[in-house]
Amino acid sequence: MKLISVNVGLPRDVNWHGKMVRTSIWKNPVPDRIRVSMLNLEGDRQSDLSVHGGKDKAVYAYPSEHYSYWQEKLPNVALPWGALGENFTTEGISENQVRIGDRLQIGSAEFVVTQPRMPCFKLGIRFNDMKMVKRFLDSKRTGFYLAVVREGEVGAGDAIYFRENQEDGVTIADIVNLYTIDSENQKLLRRATESAALPEGWKDYFRKRLWDADL
Secondary structure, three states: OEEEEEEEOOOEEEEEOOEEEEEOOOOEEOOOOEEEOOOOEOOOOOOOOOOOOOHHHOEEEEEHHHHHHHHHHOOOOOOOOOOOOOOEEEEOOOOOOOEOOOEEEEOOEEEEEEEEOOOOHHHHHHOOOOHHHHHHHHHOOOOEEEEEEEOEEEOOOOEEEEEEOOOOOOEHHHHHHHHOOOOOOHHHHHHHHOOOOOOHHHHHHHHOOOOOOOO
8 A cells, every 4th residue: 555646735716507616636746855734735824714624634645546427527627636635645545444442653744543534515526527526436446534543744655554454433434324325224324433543523413313212
């Protein structure tokens, strides 16, 4: 497993149907090693902190293996690394493999997996197509967010190591399925609500779907 590309971007104002929208979804690869802080990467900043960023969503990782899928679906669109808005383009680690609470080391920094990415309308702005939001979620190729547990430096080519595995935990794919096609799976819902690393907003959302009220 390794880091293929590190991508950053600052907020920009975009004219969308006559309205100015501030977004940081445009990310560009950086050639040098960069600093990882608790809330973001050097040279990167989230635009709307009410829904993006914060300690639970400091860094967004996306598997490079998904790019061939998107290139097939979007044959006339240029898709450089970072095109899906990710900070880390990865190789060898997927939503079916990584679990909530898994601890990863990349370079000299350490991270914990917290949640999948739920796309917002700014993904539609990025591709000039609001249907992209639904297509992204339906694909289940969501990538995942990382919280920073130890600051450090990272760079393209760094290996990705599991420092700690939540062997009985729920995967990123499990969370996406609970949100979409498997919303009444009581066993999985309960396991998700018991995941210490899953943000409280997600756990509250899943608790409301439990048939009993003992949580």
